[in-house]
Amino acid sequence: MKPESQNPKHPTPHPSESSLIERTLAILKPDCVRKNLTGEVIARIEKAGFKILAMRKLRMTRDVAGGFYAVHKGRPFYDGLVDFMSSGACVPIALEKDNAVADFRALIGATDPKDAAPGTIRKLYADNKGENIVHGSDSAENGRIEVAYFFAEQEIG
Ligand code: RTP
Ligand code: MG
Numbered sequence: 001m002k003p004e005s006q007n008p009k010h011p012t013p014h015p016s017e018s019s020l021i022e023r024t025l026a027i028l029k030p031d032c033v034r035k036n037l038t039g040e041v042i043a044r045i046e047k048a049g050f051k052i053l054a055m056r057k058l059r060m061t062r063d064v065a066g067g068f069y070a071v072h073k074g075r076p077f078y079d080g081l082v083d084f085m086s087s088g089a090c091v092p093i094a095l096e097k098d099n100a101v102a103d104f105r106a107l108i109g110a111t112d113p114k115d116a117a118p119g120t121i122r123k124l125y126a127d128n129k130g131e132n133i134v135h136g137s138d139s140a141e142n143g144r145i146e147v148a149y150f151f152a153e154q155e156i157g
Helices: 030-034 039-047 062-068 078-085 098-110 123-127 138-152
Strands: 020-028 050-054 093-098 134-136
Touching: 020 039, 020 098, 020 138, 030 039, 030 078, 039 050, 039 093, 050 078, 050 138, 062 078, 062 138, 093 098, 093 138, 098 123, 098 134, 098 138, 134 138
Parallel strands: none
Antiparallel strands: 020 093, 020 134, 050 093
């Protein structure tokens, strides 16, 4: 009996071919919705190679927004952030791609549009650090947790 790696029915993937498919959660924030920019931003996300797994439009209550950003509770900007995120409708989107978390943060740019690289979504569309158009998860683990905050597994496809 051949070892598995030499058995053509069970090829061992070469390391360079191994997949790093990740999930990340985007939220098109209330400023994006108010400025009628959701279509433009989604087009940029799709052109960058992200697959949309699930998407919906909703308005977060203060409790839901506060829970989502609970990691920042106690920081000076927390109350303003919760007020803003619950100030109108937003569009959470579950995304999938190789290296999705880092690639999505590169696509949206730095938190403050003043510091964001040219061509990034925040540089193009955001007014300031508070109203910065879009959220992106900051780790693969948080990507999975944040997708599950808005979407049941049966809704994802
Ligand atoms: P996000 O979670 O929304 O994708 O933003 P981020 O990772 O780039 O930044 P994060 O540190 O997670 O902060 C969450 C949101 O809080 C607001 N913020 N304001 N005034 C401030 O110093 C400050 N720091 C953060 C921003 O609107 C940021 O998007
Ligand atoms: Mg963050």
